[in-house]
Amino acid sequence: MHDEQALRARANELASVHWHHSIRLFPDLLIEGSKSESLLQAEHAAILGPLDLAGREVLDIGSWNGYFAFEAKRAGAARVIASDSLCWHIPAFRGRETFDLGRECLGLDIEAKVIDPTQLPGDLAPVDIVLFLGVFYHMHDPIAVLKAAAALAREGLVIETHQDLLDLPRPGMAFYPRATLNGDESNWWGPNPECMFELLESIGWPQVYYQPHPVVGATRGIYHAFRTAEAAQRAFRGGHAVLDLRTPAGQAAAFARSASSPESTPARVGLLRRWFG
């Protein structure tokens, strides 16, 4: 059978499983996932749009059907690794097969690694940019996994997460025991933007840029974090909607409390540095 015919036959067979990403396998063949094509286009603009990926090495943790890995490669990344385990192994999702089909139909040279986020780094070595999208809040111990993901990033770490406690005027993270968020027992945590900023700062990622999700708003957040200003300059193009969380203006727009309060982050970080640093 002709290659394309064989791929279309596989697509036809896999069209009935649950896809998370809508993926246009051929110009005339769109597989519809729970994230619509238009939602993914908005996420693409917010997540990958501000990045210059040309020639970079990228790791996509929790890749599932592979949309963000595919798009990172299309955006010029020299090397892309997609990793996942859970959704690649759940029989009803046939996730690894959907990922393999996508990369073959799109003709993209992307490596695949079966590694659970809780088992990072596995056999992975650091890359330039790590994508940690839609995974943080699914982890029972998200800080440990965030640190493991961050340790795999030489320069940039991009996080997309569910958020909560948006009106709390201090860093906080809501806990959802027993499937209390959307009846989904895989949801554990909902941080607020101040919590994410402080967490990233505390593990050595001080350059943090934030956007509320472009479609659902601040119930989900997108963070572009960099180890240094130089790393940010190399990889980050920014954009009009992106808030720089190191600045009082960025904090005022992103956090529940006023950035001009004496309790604001720069003041506290300054004090800590004076005492310990």
Ligand SMILES: C[S@@+](CC[C@H](N)C(=O)[O-])C[C@H]1O[C@@H](n2cnc3c(N)ncnc32)[C@H](O)[C@@H]1O
């Ligand atoms: C919501 S999907 C995100 C997919 C994609 N990164 C995106 O943002 O569109 C969550 C991903 O994390 C993985 N995952 C979710 N919960 C997990 C858990 N408890 N343990 C291991 N992996 C999990 C799944 O396999 C899946 O690929």
